[in-house]
Amino acid sequence: MNKKCQVFTPADYVEELLDSVGYTENLYGKRILENSCGDGNILVAVVQRYIDDCNRQELSKEQIRAGLANDICAIEIDKEQYEKCICNLNNVLKLNDLQSIKWNFYNNDYFQIDDVGKFQFVVGNPPYITYKEMKKDQQTFLKNKFKSCRKGKFDYCYAFIEKSIDCLVEDGEMAYLIPSSIFKTVFGENLREYIKPYIKEIHDFTQAKMFNNALVKSAIMVLSKNNKNANLLYKDIAAGIEIIIDKINLDKKWFFSNDAIPGTRRFGDYFQVSHVVATLLNEAYVLKKENYIELDGYYQVNGVNIEKAVVRETATPRSKRYKKIEKIIFPYSYDKGKLVKYSQNDFISNFPGAFQYLDGFREQLDKRESDKNAKWFEYGRSQALATLNHRKLLVSTVITDTVSVYPLDKKCIPYAGMYIITRKRNQLYKLDDAKTILESDEFMQYVKKVGIHISGSSLRITSKDIEEYRF
Numbered sequence: 001m002n003k004k005c006q007v008f009t010p011a012d013y014v015e016e017l018l019d020s021v022g023y024t025e026n027l028y029g030k031r032i033l034e035n036s037c038g039d040g041n042i043l044v045a046v047v048q049r050y051i052d053d054c055n056r057q058e059l060s061k062e063q064i065r066a067g068l069a070n071d072i073c074a075i076e077i078d079k080e081q082y083e084k085c086i087c088n089l090n091n092v093l094k095l096n097d098l099q100s101i102k103w104n105f106y107n108n109d110y111f112q113i114d115d116v117g118k119f120q121f122v123v124g125n126p127p128y129i130t131y132k133e134m135k136k137d138q139q140t141f142l143k144n145k146f147k148s149c150r151k152g153k154f155d156y157c158y159a160f161i162e163k164s165i166d167c168l169v170e171d172g173e174m175a176y177l178i179p180s181s182i183f184k185t186v187f188g189e190n191l192r193e194y195i196k197p198y199i200k201e202i203h204d205f206t207q208a209k210m211f212n213n214a215l216v217k218s219a220i221m222v223l224s225k226n227n228k229n230a231n232l233l234y235k236d237i238a239a240g241i242e243i244i245i246d247k248i249n250l251d252k253k254w255f256f257s258n259d260a261i262p263g264t265r266r267f268g269d270y271f272q273v274s275h276v277v278a279t280l281l282n283e284a285y286v287l288k289k290e291n292y293i294e295l296d297g298y299y300q301v302n303g304v305n306i307e308k309a310v311v312r313e314t315a316t317p318r319s320k321r322y323k324k325i326e327k328i329i330f331p332y333s334y335d336k337g338k339l340v341k342y343s344q345n346d347f348i349s350n351f352p353g354a355f356q357y358l359d360g361f362r363e364q365l366d367k368r369e370s371d372k373n374a375k376w377f378e379y380g381r382s383q384a385l386a387t388l389n390h391r392k393l394l395v396s397t398v399i400t401d402t403v404s405v406y407p408l409d410k411k412c413i414p415y416a417g418m419y420i421i422t423r424k425r426n427q428l429y430k431l432d433d434a435k436t437i438l439e440s441d442e443f444m445q446y447v448k449k450v451g452i453h454i455s456g457s458s459l460r461i462t463s464k465d466i467e468e469y470r471f
């Protein structure tokens with residue numbers, strides 16, 4: 001049982017979830033499911049609304065008790081939460097002067113209950129568990145059972161969403177609090193296809209700080225099983241904006257804006273954007289200014305003389321921003337622009353100092369999940385090296401408020417961020433033009449559209465996002 005996913009929904013979001021599916025009146029006889037109920041945060045509000053509505057309809061206490069037992073269904077895998085939930089709901093009964101009932105609740109795994117029934121409403125805040133955090137057999141089980149999980153590194157919540165849609169009656173309604181990344185992440189493509197016909201509203205809280213201790217950026221999505229509307233209503237809660245989006249325009253990634261695409265030229269047709277090298281052990285390769293002494297022909301670190309011939313300038317968006325000087329051990333060379341790898345013997349005889357220094361990290365270097373053919377003294381991932389020996393621009397994968405672009409020399413080997421070089425066939429634009437384009441207000445607006453919110457106002461973008469930009 002993964003307890004990390006037990007982040008409960010704040011009260012005002014609970015009210016919004018219930019309002020958005022119209023869980024407000026005429027509730028008697030309409031079944032509702034909360035399939036990951038935790039300690040009953042959402043259910044407490046559900047039960048109180050149900051009782052209030054029944055009282056307005058002047059139903060008897062016996063009718064209300066029978067209705068509660070039949071119409072409200074809940075599931076929770078964790079025994080401790082399940083018991084807390086029953087206790088919290090019994091408390092609601094007591095406060096309403098109702099005798100206890102036998103709740104229709106399961107202390108079970110939602111995916112192990114084959115026939116949970118059909119419901120007029122499904123509401124909830126399902127567990128978010130990344131692919132990496134799931135057990136192997138769980139990954140396989142979900143992959144085989146759910147269309148939304150067929151491809152790549154899906155999240156556990158995808159399966160919850162799919163199963164919940166299947167549990168709705170023909171005109172059923174569903175409201176789920178979900179991570180807003182599902183609208184853009186590559187592996188969410190199947191899920192987006194699955195929910196597209198049913199989705200009718202998105203209330204996006206990406207800028208709002210919802211869970212004190214969780215970095216997840218959330219949104220409420222509202223679905224209707226017999227939705228016939230070709231549009232969806234997108235509400236940007238922080239900006240106070242509502243936009244009607246034609247679903248036809250929702251393609252691979254979902255952008256919630258009706259602005260015309262600003263230009264016709266695709267950035268990637270003129271420039272190549274790639275991720276930099278990954279040493280997979282920066283502490284072994286990166287030499288910080290405060291840790292080395294510069295000698296004639298060497299950088300001395302902890303008494304070891306590392307040959308200057310095997311060291312290059314390096315940079316990261318962060319080191320550039322804070323004007324920090326760093327060097328990097330570069331256990332390769334270039335011959336007429338082509339990358340040359342050393343044999344271990346050549347490396348030892350040409351650079352005994354660098355060899356001795358890296359050997360000091362041998363155990364950690366061996367433990368890296370490196371490329372198949374990488375030698376122990378080489379970088380873990382070296383694909384970028386083939387095209388890195390050019391003048392280039394460096395840009396961060398995380399953008400906060402403004403885009404900063406740093407020009408780097410041909411010989412500089414950056415070890416974090418993305419780099420941009422001009423394509424061979426591009427005679428039209430220079431690297432300086434790329435810098436101007438990426439530092440423009442228009443590009444920043446684009447980042448706000450395509451980026452995935454990570455924390456505060458920070459957005460994560462990919463090399464593909466930059467290449468797809470039109471100017």
Ligand SMILES: C[S@@+](CC[C@H](N)C(=O)[O-])C[C@H]1O[C@@H](n2cnc3c(N)ncnc32)[C@H](O)[C@@H]1O
Pocket residue numbers: 005006007008009035036037038039040041042075076077078081108109110111124125126127128
């Ligand atoms: C994000 S919490 C939400 C709790 C509650 N719905 C709320 O919003 O306050 C998700 C809950 O799902 C439960 N859970 C995780 N996997 C489950 C499964 N397969 N079946 C049922 N419940 C599960 C967790 O124990 C956790 O309590």
